[in-house]
Amino acid sequence: MITRILIGGEGGQGVQAIAKVLIHAAHASGKHVAHLPNFGVEQRGGVSLAFVQIGDEEISYPKFREADVAVLLSHRSVERSKMHIGTNTKIIFDNSIIGQKELLGFRTEKIAIPASHLAKEKLIPRVFNMIVLGALTEEIGGIKEKELKKATLNYFNDKIKKKHELKHFNLAALEMGEKTIKGLRK
Amino acid sequence: MFSHAEGKIELLTGNEIVVRAALAAGANAFFGYPITPTTEILQGWAQEAKDNKGLIYLQTEDEPAAGFGLLGAALGGKKAWTTTAGAGHLLMQDAVVVAEAMRIPFVAYIGQRGGPSTGTVIYSQQELSIARDGGNGEGFRMVLGPSNLQELYELMIKSFDIAWRYRLPVFVLGDGYLSKMTGEVELKKSATTCPAKPIVQNGKKVVNLRNCYSLEDEIATVIKEELKDFGKIAKEIEMSEALNCSDAEVVVFAWGTVGSAAREAVRKLRKEGKKVGLFRPITLKPFGATRAKQAVRKAHSILIAESAFGKFGRLVTESLFGLEGLKVERLYKPAEGILSEEIEDRLRGMLDGA
Numbered sequence: 001m002i003t004r005i006l007i008g009g010e011g012g013q014g015v016q017a018i019a020k021v022l023i024h025a026a027h028a029s030g031k032h033v034a035h036l037p038n039f040g041v042e043q044r045g046g047v048s049l050a051f052v053q054i055g056d057e058e059i060s061y062p063k064f065r066e067a068d069v070a071v072l073l074s075h076r077s078v079e080r081s082k083m084h085i086g087t088n089t090k091i092i093f094d095n096s097i098i099g100q101k102e103l104l105g106f107r108t109e110k111i112a113i114p115a116s117h118l119a120k121e122k123l124i125p126r127v128f129n130m131i132v133l134g135a136l137t138e139e140i141g142g143i144k145e146k147e148l149k150k151a152t153l154n155y156f157n158d159k160i161k162k163k164h165e166l167k168h169f170n171l172a173a174l175e176m177g178e179k180t181i182k183g184l185r186k
Numbered sequence: 187m188f189s190h191a192e193g194k195i196e197l198l199t200g201n202e203i204v205v206r207a208a209l210a211a212g213a214n215a216f217f218g219y220p221i222t223p224t225t226e227i228l229q230g231w232a233q234e235a236k237d238n239k240g241l242i243y244l245q246t247e248d249e250p251a252a253g254f255g256l257l258g259a260a261l262g263g264k265k266a267w268t269t270t271a272g273a274g275h276l277l278m279q280d281a282v283v284v285a286e287a288m289r290i291p292f293v294a295y296i297g298q299r300g301g302p303s304t305g306t307v308i309y310s311q312q313e314l315s316i317a318r319d320g321g322n323g324e325g326f327r328m329v330l331g332p333s334n335l336q337e338l339y340e341l342m343i344k345s346f347d348i349a350w351r352y353r354l355p356v357f358v359l360g361d362g363y364l365s366k367m368t369g370e371v372e373l374k375k376s377a378t379t380c381p382a383k384p385i386v387q388n389g390k391k392v393v394n395l396r397n398c399y400s401l402e403d404e405i406a407t408v409i410k411e412e413l414k415d416f417g418k419i420a421k422e423i424e425m426s427e428a429l430n431c432s433d434a435e436v437v438v439f440a441w442g443t444v445g446s447a448a449r450e451a452v453r454k455l456r457k458e459g460k461k462v463g464l465f466r467p468i469t470l471k472p473f474g475a476t477r478a479k480q481a482v483r484k485a486h487s488i489l490i491a492e493s494a495f496g497k498f499g500r501l502v503t504e505s506l507f508g509l510e511g512l513k514v515e516r517l518y519k520p521a522e523g524i525l526s527e528e529i530e531d532r533l534r535g536m537l538d539g540a
Contacts (some may be wrong), residue, residue, distance in 0.1 A: 023368060027197050028459040039223075039308065060334040060446040062367040065527040 001064045002032075002055030003140055006067040006084050007132075008077030011048045014129030015073065017155065019050035021133060022143075025151035026054045029144045036062035054140070071136055073115075073129075078102055092136060094128075111139065113180050119173065127166075127173035134177025148174060195372050200338055200364040203371050204295045205230035207342030211379045213293070214267035215242035217255035221274040222307035224297040224364040228269070242266075245381040249274040253281025253292075260291050262346035263384035265346060267293040271362075272301060275313050276320065287397035290385065292327075292355035293345050297365040302519035309362035310521040311442055311493040314501075317357045318471045324409060326416050327355040328423055329471040333445035335369045337435055341468070347379035352419050359470065361493075363523065364444050420472035427466040430456055430483040434463030436536050438529060439478075439502045440491045441467055448491055450526035455533060462533050470498075474503035482506065487513040487536050491529055495520045 009015040012143040016037050016153075023033040031054050038049035053059045066086040072078055082105075085091065091103060091110045096117035105111060113135045119128035130152065137143045152170050153160065160166045198206070204227050208216075216231045228245065235243035242264065246252040252268050259266035270278050275296050285292040298313045300306030319325040328348055332338040338360060345356040386393050399405040403516045426444070429452055431437055440448035445466040465481040467473055482488060488506070492498040495518045503514060517524060517532055 020368070024197060027370070032370065033197065033368075035368055036363060039362075039366060059369065061443065061450055062363050062369070063523050063525055065525050129320055 001055050002057060002059060003069065003123075004064045004067050005054070005069045005071065005136070005140070006051040007052065007071040007073070007099040007136075008081040009048055009073030010076065011046045011083065013048065013073055014126075015048040015050050015124055018071070018129050018133045018136070019052050021148075021151045021155045022052060022137065023054070024154065025137070025143050025148040028147040029142065030174055031055060032058050034059040034062050039102070047076045049077070054142070069136070069140060071132060072098060072103075072108060073132065074098070075102065090139070092132070092139060094132065111135075111181070111184060113177065115177065118176055118180070122176065123169050127156060127169045130170050130173035131177040131180070134174035134179075135181045136177070137174075138178040138181040195370050197368055197370055198335070199226065199366060200335055200360060200424040201226040201229060201297075201366070203335055203339045204269065204342055204358075204360075204365075206233065206373055207339045208293075208346070209234065209493075210220045210377045211265070211343045211346035211376055212377075212381070213258075213265045213267050213346060213365055214240060215259040216262040216268065217244050217246055217252040217259065217266065217506075218268045219246055219249050219252050219270065219274060221271045221299075223299060223309075224269045224271050224295065226365075227295065230421060236434065249277035250280055253278045254284070256292060257281055257285060257288075257290050260285075260382070261385045263348065263382055263388075265291075265382040267346070269295040269297070271297040272299040272305060272313070273303060276316055279316060279320040282327060283323050284397055286321065286323050286326040289353040290355075290395075291349035291382070293349045293358075294355075295342065295358045295360060298359065298361040306521060307362065307521045308521075309493065309523055311361065311444065312497065312521060313359065314441075314470060314494065314497040317359050324413065324416075325471065325483060326412055327357060327471065328419075328449055328469065329357045329359050331359050331442045331445075331470045333427075333442055333466065333468075335364070335367070335371045337468075338364055339371050339373065343374075343379065348423060349371070350382055350501060351380040353385075353401040354419070359442065361443055408503050423496045424472045424474045425468035425479075426474045426477050427464065427468060428477060428481045429464040429466075430454075430461075431463035431465060431483075431485075433461055433484055433487055434481075435461040436487050436489065436533055437463045437485045438480050438489045438491060438533065439465050439498070440524075440529075441498055444491050444524050447524050447526040448529050451530040451533060454526070454530060455537075460533070460537055462495060464536070470501070473501055473505060478502065478505045479509065482512060483511065485512065487515060489515045489529070489532055489536060491517040491524050491532075493519050493522055493524055 093113035096114040115131040235241040
């Protein structure tokens, strides 16, 4: 089985960082993985999409038609992701950025995570994407917590060296995302 | 410095894999001009060259300079290479025909992007014709088309062996998806490829290489000899994948990353018992026409899928010329990716329609 994940947001939100940490954690957890960033000429200011696949079998083609999970983090990413959202696609979205109304067209399961709001209020704004990642990994399952933490610290290693408190904030963000999803299930 | 562990599976981008493969193949000089989606290759090699004084790195003023710098280094005995894409690939062709004329080894990885002109930085399969024949000669070069990251690694290593063994230009024709995607690859600790040695002067022996002739029959004789030699080499190099073709009623023809999408579609339909197959040339030059014909022995139809408008399709139909009653369908999406689901849908339609 292969889980197909589409992550959409604005350039600069850390969409590709979510994808990169996710595939490294999944790989270390014994899964096959692939990630393709959707890139344009702009360095920032564009819509950023990440195609991620995690599975028990080898993956060779980096794109797919329908996502099993779509993570939507900005208004514009909703439009750009539309063609990859089907009736079986589970949508995880940041409801402190995207309103419920924007997603009315999708008749599918939706999970609201106020990641941006939580990051600003309880941690620091820049770890918003790691809250999303914590929620996403909890939702898809199969990724070892230890590997997720390791992959996160590895990815932000250079930044953490310069600013030690980032270690705490990133790990706390992962945990916050995971707890938020678990809380919604109760 | 990277540490090469034998048989170790690593998660890398295609561009990172290209650099690792060049190092494993013993490359020691790089000349290039940055262009998306291959710029990280220059960055990766520059980083390596910073730590390893045995490696040459030069960012030139443009692509022709990179191409000719490579040729100079190769003449001097360096295992030199480059990378480019799109319009840069076109500009590089001038140096490649010099390599053909003088039989100088030349290796380039191409990350195809959308055209015409600047087009997109993303992806296409539109550079097949210029890779195969983009010069004012007879196209004495080899073109390899990897379909996934592991193959990219292996074909990159092989390209250095072919280029130096036969003294020919070799293109590894990748694309933006392959360059930018991250996935698993098994790296080798080292690879044995044909060693490089000085070409124009080795000790006291001086060799004069020509690319200029006074008489038409003089150059015609040289071309004829080259053609004969090229034909022999082509037989040794030719590679293709024929998956489930022996009893296939419908065969997909695809190359590069589209080949991976087609492989997924064929495997899925085979699980349902549908008689479909895939023919995927790994060498786009030479193109294995005999094997292509064998692949369609039992087929009533073929589907040609490519991210260009018929550049590959023309090669396929030319190679199958003379086969009567074979229906040809086309899935041409210039500068746009082709999903395995799209190929699957088309194949289903063709099976039902038969």
